[in-house]
Amino acid sequence: MQPFELSLTEAARAVHTRELSPVELTASVLERIGAVEGRLRAYVTVTADIALAAATRAEREISTHGPRGPLHGIPVGLKDLIDAEGLATTASSEVRAGHVAERDSHVAARLKAAGAVLLGKTHTHEFAYGLTTPQTSNAWEHDRVAGGSSGGSAVAVAAGGATFALGTDTGGSVRVPAALNGVVGLKPTYGLVSRAGVTSLSWSLDHVGPLTRTVRDAALVLSATAGHDRRDPASVSGPPPVDHFGGGGLGGAGDLKGLKVGVPRNHYFDRISPEVEEAVRRAIDRLVELGAELVDVEIPMARYIQAVQWGLMVPEATAYHERSLRDAADLYTPDVRVLLEAGALTSAGDYLRAQRARTMMRDAWARMFDGIDVLAAPSVPMTAAKAGQEAVDWADGTTEAVSDSYVRLSAPANITGFPALTLPVGHDRAGLPIGMQLMARAFGDATVLRVGRAYEESTGEAGRLAPLAA
Template sequence: MQPYELSLAAAAEEMRERRLSPVELVDSVLEQIDTTEPGLQAYVTVTAERARAAAREAERDAGAPAAGGSSTTGRPSQGLTGSRGPLHGIPVALKDLIDVAGVATTASSRVREGHRAEADSSVAERLAAAGTALLGKTHTHEFAYGLLTPQTRNAWDPDRVAGGSSGGSAVAVAAGAATFALGTDTGGSIRVPAALNGVVGLKPTYGLVARHGVTSLSWSLDHVGPLTRTVEDAALVMSVLAGHDPRDPASLSVPATDYRPAPGGDLTGLRVGVPGNYYFDHVDPEVETAVRAAVTHLEALGATLVDVEIPMTRYIQATHWGLMVPEASAYHERTLRSAPERYGDDIRVLLEAGELMSAGDYLRAQRARTLMRQAWLRMLAEVDVIAAPTVPATAVRSGQETVTWPDGTTEGVSDAYVRLSAPANVTGVPALSLPVGRDRAGMPIGMQLLGRPLAEDVLLRVGHAYEETAPGHGYAPADVATASR
């Protein structure tokens, strides 16, 4: 196994035991970026020298070289004698909405050509303090306003969509071109590409991770969270990211938490809600079969399955749209007036449409959100987690505009992908996507776990238990030879 293939937790252990150095790890990942980037186009900007400098600093900060160590490559290694924590020396990629001082934040848009961030975002500050090495910025659907990331190709099949809007981050992690990455999620933009590329994606509780210095799509729906190779890795990253920042008005003041789940797969006493409506409506049979098999596995670990009814389903997508569209248009109002030609046609049309929505429509969406959140909290009082598909279909081929369901009905691809992920954004509850199998074409299938506000520890415990005990499932590195063609 090469260093770039290691999970975050495994890489941290290798460095702790002085079998691998931060420089070796960063160099390995940068070589993998060089190999995969021509085919996948996950990155907008690669900050190779910055990453190497951070790796060298991680070695100096940690102490003197260890004598006689050997790395996973078989070469002598300068191991770490001390550490700022498990993220020390770990290479990370950031979605190109997240500010890092001196580095461009383009939002994958011509609107931001020539832009340089003047200061670090809150999450970039936290990652820097933890000793990470910044690899660069990853592609997003322009200003995060979409679920495809058209510049980027799926890590498992370059002829298929990457998902979005954090498509670059998901693809980089899946292809070994980043040990972990950050994305943003307004209607599923972490979880959708995570599911389509076979990695783990966590949308935290609204306000748990501060968004200061992160370009907004819709301020009342935006979340920042990790994309990782394993659930354990997501827990390690969340332990660094979570925390109050007064520069984000929505930031929650909560005690510091170590989210790492304990080993062992015993879920005795835990109640898993299985939706009888909505989440299994209009779902590809292969996706349904894989997710239901994963739920059955949770039951075998001791969990009790409980039937649940998802409330207010007819209002979910209208409420999400009614919040997101006017908020996005308000954010872009000035630029839309001064340089509309710099936006892609699809994004400009959405922004112009948002300006036509009335204040009454927006206020009705706000009221519907409040009622929906209250109904979800009542439902979640009866179970510990809800298990469901992340997306109703695996990655479609690039250019495919619709999905046809077994009953003969068709649905737009973006509408299909957002349908099962948007409820967690509207209600603000945490949601974790993890891989639970593949379809006949070899494309990854994701299961989504949803929980009560601030119950990330429960989601991570359940996901980790599945990951540890379900043979043949969980993260597998993408086929680089295929991805690079």
């Protein structure tokens, strides 16, 4: 096994025991990027010299004082919305040409303090305003979409071009590309990870979260990045208790006795592909084998989810881009410009009604979780669409835009702010990955991580890289 194939947990253990040096690991990942980047285009920029210098510094520090923690000397990719001092933050847009970050974002500073090695900046759908990341190819099939908006981060992790990565999630932008590329993606509880220094799409919906090979990896990254930051007005204290290499707050692997898993009667299994439904229901059955109890639940206010998501996101995005849209509208890609212009047509009354509906939905979901510990459901209704495909026809005779289909199942966790985890649970007949989503009440991040870890350890297939063609 080559170093680039190691999960974060495996790499951290090897570095901790001095079986692998950060320089060897970083050089292997950079070599992998060089081998696959021409086909995948996961990165906006690769900072190889900076990465090797940081790896050399980490190796020296570890030799002298031992590792600071599990991220010390581990290569990471940052979505190109996240500021890193001295590097461009382009948001994959010509609007940001020439922009260079003057200081680290809070999460970049936390990763630097943990000793992580920055590889470069990964592609996003322009300004995170889309669910496909069209410039990046899916890691499993190059003619399929990567998912978005954190498509570059997901593809880099799936292909071995980053040991882990960070993305942002406003309506599924961590979980959708994670599911479509067969990796783990976590959207933490709203406010648990600071967004200071991160380009915004929608202030009240944005989250920062990890993309990793395994659930345990995601827990390690969350532990390093979560915590209060006065620069983010929504920031709150308290990462879940997770130790470096043991169970910590995740509990014993494989034991879910007494855990109540909600299975939706509506919304989540409506208009999904039969292969996705089969794989997710099979994964839910595995949770029962591990000791969990299933509870049928009704998803509250399901008919309003799309309207609330768009009613919040569209006007907030337009407000953020108001000046640059006025001064440089022609520099935006057409799909993003249309959405930004549409936001100017949203009335204050519509926005306030969406906020009121969000409060009602959050309260209703909290009551639903009074009877369950986690909700288990599909992450996305279908696997990766063909590049350029605009719509999907469902068996009930309806037609839906590809982006709308991908956001439909992930939006509730953004509206409510509740934690949501996606992890791989199978493949369709074409070999494309399928993801299952686990959700819990606010600050139940440790619970979804515990359940996800129990599932993946029961299968013995965690951390699989995409089988890239020669």
